[in-house]
Amino acid sequence: MKPSIIYLCMKKVIVNALISGLLISCAPPSRLAQVLAQAGENQAELVKVLEYYRRNPSDNLKYRAACFLIENMPGKYSKSDKPFKDFEALFDEWLSMKTAYFFIKSEISDSLTVAHQLTVAHQLTSQQKKLYDIHHIKASYLIRNIDCSFEVWKSMPWGKDIPFDVFCEEILPYRTATEPLENWRDIILEQYRPLYDSLRTGNANIITACIKIYEAMGEQWDGINQMSSLLPTTSYSMIHKLRTGPCVERVRYGIYVMRAFGIPANWDYTPQWPFRSLGHSWASVRTEDGKYVPFIPTELKPGEPHKPDHRMAKAFRHTYSANQQSLVSISKSTDIPIIFRNVYMRDVSSLTFSAANIIIQPDNIFDARQDYIYLTVFDNKSWVPVQWAKKEYPIVFADMGKNIVYMPAYYQNQTAYSCGAPFIFTNRAELQWLKPDTIHKQSLRLTRKHPFLANWHVKMAGGQFQAANRSDFSDAIILHTVKRDPDFYYCNVPVNNAASCRYYRYVSPPGGNGHLAELEFYEGTDTIRARGKMIGMTGAKKEHPTRTIDKVFDGDVLTFYDSAHPDSAWVGMDFGRPARITKIRYLPRNDDNIIVPGQLYELFYWGYGGWVSLGQQTAADYVLYYGNAPLNALFLLRNLTRGEEERIFTYENGEQVWW
Numbered sequence: 001m002k003p004s005i006i007y008l009c010m011k012k013v014i015v016n017a018l019i020s021g022l023l024i025s026c027a028p029p030s031r032l033a034q035v036l037a038q039a040g041e042n043q044a045e046l047v048k049v050l051e052y053y054r055r056n057p058s059d060n061l062k063y064r065a066a067c068f069l070i071e072n073m074p075g076k077y078s079k080s081d082k083p084f085k086d087f088e089a090l091f092d093e094w095l096s097m098k099t100a101y102f103f104i105k106s107e108i109s110d111s112l113t114v115a116h117q118l119t120v121a122h123q124l125t126s127q128q129k130k131l132y133d134i135h136h137i138k139a140s141y142l143i144r145n146i147d148c149s150f151e152v153w154k155s156m157p158w159g160k161d162i163p164f165d166v167f168c169e170e171i172l173p174y175r176t177a178t179e180p181l182e183n184w185r186d187i188i189l190e191q192y193r194p195l196y197d198s199l200r201t202g203n204a205n206i207i208t209a210c211i212k213i214y215e216a217m218g219e220q221w222d223g224i225n226q227m228s229s230l231l232p233t234t235s236y237s238m239i240h241k242l243r244t245g246p247c248v249e250r251v252r253y254g255i256y257v258m259r260a261f262g263i264p265a266n267w268d269y270t271p272q273w274p275f276r277s278l279g280h281s282w283a284s285v286r287t288e289d290g291k292y293v294p295f296i297p298t299e300l301k302p303g304e305p306h307k308p309d310h311r312m313a314k315a316f317r318h319t320y321s322a323n324q325q326s327l328v329s330i331s332k333s334t335d336i337p338i339i340f341r342n343v344y345m346r347d348v349s350s351l352t353f354s355a356a357n358i359i360i361q362p363d364n365i366f367d368a369r370q371d372y373i374y375l376t377v378f379d380n381k382s383w384v385p386v387q388w389a390k391k392e393y394p395i396v397f398a399d400m401g402k403n404i405v406y407m408p409a410y411y412q413n414q415t416a417y418s419c420g421a422p423f424i425f426t427n428r429a430e431l432q433w434l435k436p437d438t439i440h441k442q443s444l445r446l447t448r449k450h451p452f453l454a455n456w457h458v459k460m461a462g463g464q465f466q467a468a469n470r471s472d473f474s475d476a477i478i479l480h481t482v483k484r485d486p487d488f489y490y491c492n493v494p495v496n497n498a499a500s501c502r503y504y505r506y507v508s509p510p511g512g513n514g515h516l517a518e519l520e521f522y523e524g525t526d527t528i529r530a531r532g533k534m535i536g537m538t539g540a541k542k543e544h545p546t547r548t549i550d551k552v553f554d555g556d557v558l559t560f561y562d563s564a565h566p567d568s569a570w571v572g573m574d575f576g577r578p579a580r581i582t583k584i585r586y587l588p589r590n591d592d593n594i595i596v597p598g599q600l601y602e603l604f605y606w607g608y609g610g611w612v613s614l615g616q617q618t619a620a621d622y623v624l625y626y627g628n629a630p631l632n633a634l635f636l637l638r639n640l641t642r643g644e645e646e647r648i649f650t651y652e653n654g655e656q657v658w659w
Helices: 005-024 029-038 040-054 057-071 081-096 098-103 105-126 139-155 164-170 184-191 193-201 206-217 236-242 247-260 456-460 549-553
Strands: 077-079 130-132 265-270 280-286 292-295 316-318 345-347 356-360 372-378 383-390 395-400 404-412 415-418 423-425 431-433 437-446 464-468 477-481 491-494 501-507 518-523 533-536 570-579 581-587 600-606 611-618 624-631 635-639 648-652 655-658
Touching (some): 029 057, 040 057, 040 139, 057 139, 139 184, 184 236, 184 247, 206 247, 247 265, 265 292, 501 533, 518 570
Antiparallel strands (some): 372 383, 404 415, 423 431, 464 477, 501 570, 533 570, 600 611, 635 648
16 A cells, blocks of 8 residues: 555655754754755765764764764665676686686686676666665665764774764774665675674784784785786675785775774775885874874785885875865866866875975966966876865965976966976975076986886896706706896897707896796897797796796797796706707896887977977997987986887986986
8 A cells, every 4th residue: 555645745845844843953954954965865874874863862962973974875875786796707707717718728718708798887887877875875784883982982992092073984884885785884894703702802002903903814825917907896705705806905904804803994095106106005093192003914014115106196085975175176177187076085195104295486387377276296198186275376386206207387278287397205305497508518328217116027137047968957957047136128048058958948147037038049140039838837826827838939028938846947848859050149037118129209399389200210239329409407207119108207317306
């Protein structure tokens, strides 16, 4: 039987009366009233939560917590959980045959079918309608979340040191992103019950507790693989089950668990590294003294240094509460950079690294056509905004990272335009402007287009090239030992051994994992490349199963061998006959950002608002020379033949200095 019109009218009157009463005791009332008005048919569910706690004076804090959750609920959503369940089933199937996908040909078609199904599911999920919390969340769910949060806050020994406002922002929230909702607190405490009981009855501080929780979470994580990129934003249960994906999934995983234990935890991030492409996310926990300690589940233990050699321009935090001082809140324009269109974020740079204000005088700004000016950093292709300030002279950009190149810009039609010369913000918090002197010139000697960001080459020092006539190399002759870290170029090793041998190989040193990009053997005149059967220690790392021994002979300088065996991994050739090898040519694992003979390059410097070409050159060697470059300029070298990575640099004392 349908509800009568009289019943519906009475229900509406009762709900409105409850709202009127509730608004009297919840600040600010206008914010809560607006949210309840937006809730539509779900308004009664939200009012039910408020009324549940308002009736009991002893629940005053819980009532305030309920107000906090509801007031900041707009914009938060998930999607229909059916595609997520489909994903979970498909991922289970794919994970079970992942090894077969790479190594057993008979199973490839089945795995490709699952991969295709995952792709289709991903497309369907991305098209799912958003289910906004204010329209769909249930009172029972919010009440359970609030009660569980208060229980751990009050029962843990460190709870007395956590202020209520910190509790609301860093323990109480029921979601971390746009995941399907579940009672994850109950699930986690059941999974970790012995540890929870131990910490609850002990006297551990937050850091000690975090380390124990971190260790209990285990080290298993599959990193980014070809299928994890298809995952939607998943629930805690699915993350825990699959244990795969990028750093943001690890971060969310850690936040769930820490908050379930009553430990204040946050999702912090830098939107763009100032010295390379991409950004980075990490979790942080608040200690009893109000400091924040970074950690990443399965990767960075709480208390350990977090990327100490990585310069950071800005650090932000995803928040549950709306930041009324955010750019999107105060700007009258909708044409602002995408990273600042989020009201649920706040600047935590000063809590993360040694920051300082950048002050720019009006004579260093031109073409500033907008109300706001941005500081940008270079992301290998373009300038990306990382901070904003109102155009009030002098312009003050708060809490900026040091030893970084920035460029002032204005933003229009979703594009950043230069409105000032780039500058180095030095370690002494001074501005060193990079305004090119085109009257006075300098000569440049260039060896790379991008800095080398890893130390892969050190894994070859101590490695050996050997020859033998027995397949087990029991009669091995050492032809050459890599005495030092090799360069990132092809290395030629003359072989003076007069004997002819059937088997030749490279053996990596302890901890070397066989790292090698290319390996070639020559016989006779040193120009005839010997051909044979590939041999070696099979088995690549689980997280990178395609980095097998065949990559050493595929002619692709960006692929390489990465053995699952760190010590004495080897790869070589069986020539099927005695062969007198006269030269070995090899290439360490590298990024192919060196100057390559025969490839076309173009050098630029940053002029008045854009890049100015200094001409193109086809490399004749592993070095390029330019003799007409301006002083005090910012440069960029592009490979027009191939490659993607390129990086800005200055030229000082005869060397490229990367920024």
